[in-house]
Amino acid sequence: MGTAQTADRGGAVETWDVIRQDDLGNEFHVATHDSRIAALAQVLAMESGVPHKQLYWVSGPPAPALRTNRDLYLHFLHLGQEARARSWSLSAFLRSLWKVSGPLRTLPALEPDDVAAMFSAAATTPPAGFDPAWAGKDLSLPGDEPEGYADWERVILSQLADLEEFLAAPPGPQARFGVDAPRPPGCGRRATPPRWYNFDPATYLECAVAGSLGGWDPADGARVPLPGGPAAGSAARSYVRSITTMSWADLARIAVCGQMYE
Numbered sequence: 015m016g017t018a019q020t021a022d023r024g025g026a027v028e029t030w031d032v033i034r035q036d037d038l039g040n041e042f043h044v045a046t047h048d049s050r051i052a053a054l055a056q057v058l059a060m061e062s063g064v065p066h067k068q069l070y071w072v073s074g075p076p077a078p079a080l081r082t083n084r085d086l087y088l089h090f091l092h093l094g095q096e097a098r099a100r101s102w103s104l105s106a107f108l109r110s111l112w113k114v115s116g117p118l119r120t121l122p123a124l125e126p127d128d129v130a131a132m133f134s135a136a137a138t139t140p141p142a143g144f145d146p147a148w149a150g151k152d153l154s155l156p157g158d159e160p161e162g163y164a165d166w167e168r169v170i171l172s173q174l175a176d177l178e179e180f181l182a183a184p185p186g187p188q189a190r191f192g193v194d195a196p197r198p199p200g201c202g203r204r205a206t207p208p209r210w211y212n213f214d215p216a217t218y219l220e221c222a223v224a225g226s227l228g229g230w231d232p233a234d235g236a237r238v239p240l241p242g243g244p245a246a247g248s249a250a251r252s253y254v255r256s257i258t259t260m261s262w263a264d265l266a267r268i269a270v271c272g273q274m275y276e
Contacts, residue, residue, distance in 0.1 A: 030074030032056050037068065044070070050079045051089070054131035059139045061117040080126040084254045087229030089130045091236060093137055094216035102137070105177040107215045109141035112170050119163040123259040133219070149175045154203040160266035165205065169266045172204035173273055180213075189213055205266075211276050218272040225275030226268045228252035 030053035032044040044060075047053040053072040060070055080086055097107065114135040118124060124132075153168045153175070160166060176195035183196040194208040212218045220237070224230050230237045231251040 028075050030072050032060075033071055033073050034060075035069040035071075050074060051127055051130045051134060054127060055134035055138070058114045058117055058131055058135040062114040062135070062139060078125055078127050080130055080257075082254050082256055083223070083227040083229035083252075084231070085229070086126050086130060086227060086257065087223045087252075088234070090133065090219040090223045091234060093133055094219040096137065097215035097219065102215050104213055104215050104218055105144070105174060106141040107136055107218075108170055108174055108177070109144065110139045111136035112167065112174070113142040114139050115163070115167075119167075122162075123261050124265075125259060126257050129260055129265065144174065144178055149178060149201055151175075151202045153205050155205045160205070160263045163262045166262040166266045166269070168205040169269045172206040173269065175201070175204065176206070176208070176210065177213075180210075185210065185213065206270055206273060210273055212273060221275035222268045222272030224252070225271030226264070227257070229254060 027048070030047045030050050032047070032053050034042045034044050036042070045053075045056060047056070050072065053074065057070045057072060080089060111133065114132055118128060118132065121128075148171045151171070153172045155165055155168060157165075160169065176197070179196040179198065179201070185193040190211060192209055192211050195210060197204070197208055212221050224237055229252050232238050
């Protein structure tokens, strides 16, 4: 998966190979992709399964496919469109996202391609099961702001606990106007606010990037400037800026915007 296009420079089409090395040091070619993000996503999907001693990596041009907030926005918008077509549930998608994030947990920062690959891998990987212990666990942040993978994980697990409780107390037809998570007596403290606006992967993904990073354009068809607002006008669009790395705190904010941004 991935929205990066095949590169064609001087007549040569660039491709990316997924390579596997077994515990004896033997190397094997697994697959070839015309997108760096798709290759990275396959590696994450394979490494997130049963623990093994085999190593996987991507061989190919190292230049990033995604360089700006708009690049990432369009990638998420594409994933959301696929999610709508396949009727994915938000809980299943987030459980898959949590599952495929494991191989990246030791990295202090991620490139935009890594972030895009993680979300793409979540769309193709069977989700982890819901652990009922999450509902009663203290998932609150130890500090005022999220820091590192552990805090991003707290945010995702908090959202999964909320979504599980919404199954017993559905938000109803007015959910898109905002509703608080049930959070019944006995539930643990959580890293996220109780307010929810977005309950499907497509809306969650679009709002996640639009709210945290911007990069949208009215021509995309998913978002328009508010009448009379600071972005009003036929040529109005979100500011486009370069992105080189993203922290897990950035990803935590992306997740919260996915839940709450309108």
